[in-house]
Amino acid sequence: MNSYTAVQNVASNWRIAIRVVVIILAVMMSGLFSLSALASSNSAAMDIFQLEKRGQVEVKAWLDRSQTNKTEPYAINQQIIMYIEVATPRWFTGGTQINNIDLPNVIVKQRNQLATNYTERKNGQTWSRQRWEITLYPQQSGAYVIPATGVELQVSVPGGLNVRGRLYTPPLSFSVALPSGRLNSDGDWAAASELKAEQIWDSSNEELAVGDVITRTVQVKGKNTLSVLIPLLIPEDPSSEYQAYPQPHRLKDTQERGNYRSSRQEQVMYVLQAGGDVHFPALNIQWWNTQTQQVETLQVAGKTFTVRHTFQSLLNTYWQQLMFWGGIGLGVVLLIGVLTRYYRTHPLPALIDYGMAVNRRQWTKAKTMAYNKFRNETGLLELGGRSTAAQWQQFSIEFQLGQPSRRLFWQVWRRMLYTELLLNLKKQCLRLLHPLQLLVPAALPQLKSAKASKKRH
Structure with missing residues (x-):
């Protein structure tokens, strides 16, 4: 009986101890939650604008002048790079997004989807920096203002917390003008720092005849331009010598380490309709060199092909000449026949x-x-x-x-x-x-009478 009572006392003591431990743990957890809530409230109270005021984050923007002589205005169709840079003495904990820029008469592209990340020492602190590039291509002359552009970013703050928000770049202005009087405002010319052309000729047979196909492929590659701004390369000139079938244009824009490259490829298939010498004209492409600030002409050579006639193409090509000389020949034959019949009964000349x-x-x-x-x-x-x-x-x-x-x-x-x-x-x-x-009187009447008497004799 005494042993049973002792066991009950021990069990009761264990229950009491467990309850005390549970109460202590509950109190500790409550304190932790209170501290976390307090820290969260402090973090919520600190937004991105307060960080900017405290110098914990900064945003700046500027326009690149490296492709010009550093004097305004820019040229129509010229590539303008807008740089946006964000920085913090902490580090970026989320993706940065640049809001869309809507600017009338300007093509805006973010061709480089990746930022340039680097660090910099400033006042004894290490700053993390991101540099973004936006390319602009103005289409008309005039003055432009880029409005404040939103930049969404997320940075870390002390305490292992993150702050996300949107900051704005300052407005930027620039002007655009036609760079030379030799160019027109229609835009049938390109503006680039470099422009090159390649051409390939291909034919269905080595010895061409009517019905064969000639394929002309022209590709223009440029630096610091946009493919849609490279003018049309091969004109669609109708001709009785061939039937042209243009293929879809191939436009390509790439960038690599800040080098912007674009290309435009045009291909036309010509089905030969006539024989003889078929000439395809040379191509001249005007462009504004943003490096040398001069108008240049890119030349693509033409070519002449010799095409063998078929009987049908010969008739189609020379039917007027054949009708003319055939008519003359028929007339000569008829004339000879008439003269032969006539001089059978009459003396010859x-x-x-x-x-x-x-x-x-x-x-x-x-x-x-x-x-x-x-x-x-x-x-x-x-x-x-x-x-x-x-x-x-x-x-x-x-x-x-x-x-x-x-x-x-x-x-x-x-x-x-x-x-x-x-x-x-x-x-x-x-x-x-x-x-x-009869109008002029005779100088000597005697001569007149002498002439009259002479006529009578």
Whole structure:
């Protein structure tokens, strides 16, 4: 009985001890919760703006002038880099986000999605810094103001707590103008620090014929520009020599360690429609060099291809010429037929008849025809009576007594044609001057009467 009572007393003591321990633990936990709540209330009371006022976080922004001569204004289409830098003597415990920038007539891109992180000693403290880049591409001349831009960030504070909020950059202003009078405001030119071109020609066959395909690929690569701002490369000029099929343009923008690169690739497939020499013109791309501050022209060479004709393409290409020369040929054939039928019943012209006799060496007939023509034109019976010139006298002697030849007979005929031409010209002149002779009175009436009596005799 005594042992049983002792056991009960021991159990009762253990229960009391356990209750005391539980009470002590509850009191300790309550104190911890109170301290945590107090710390949390202090953290909640400290926002991002208070940290900025205390110099525990800072935000600044500026525009890059490294691509220019550090004098405003910027050029239209020129890349402008807006730098945003956030810093704290603690450390960043969350992602930083840059709010969107909406600026009329300006293309705004955050091409670099990663910040440049580095540390800096300042007043004996180590500051953590993040530098972000926003690229701007103004499209028109004028003055611009970048409004205050929100930056959401999260930093640590003493006590192992974090503070997150939004700070704003100061407004920034800049101006834009057309950089040169040689450029227009339509934007069909690029602004870059470097611009290069590459070209590739490809054909379906080595020896081209109508129906084959030629592919022209042109790619322009630039630094510190945007692919959509590189102008069109291959113009869509309609031509009867080929049918053009443009392929979708390939635009690419990349950045690596602050180097912004862009490219524009255009490809056109030409289905040849005509034979002969098919020429593709050269390409000239104007651009503003932001490094040298000068207008430059990027040239891409053209090329000429020789294309074999098919019968159909030959007709399609030269049908006008074929119709023209075919009509002339048909007219000549018809004329020859008409003349042949006519001269079957009529004598040939003297020149043709004389030429046939000379070519056939029918000297007697040719000489007779020459004498008849000479007598009809001059009224003389001998060739020597036409002129006393030594050359003509030699011709007449050789014609009458010398060895006959085609050259001699044609020379005599040409001389007679020349004489005939002079006589006809003299007659025409006299005919034109006859009305003037009637208007001018005779200087001596005696001469007029003498002429009249002479005519009567």
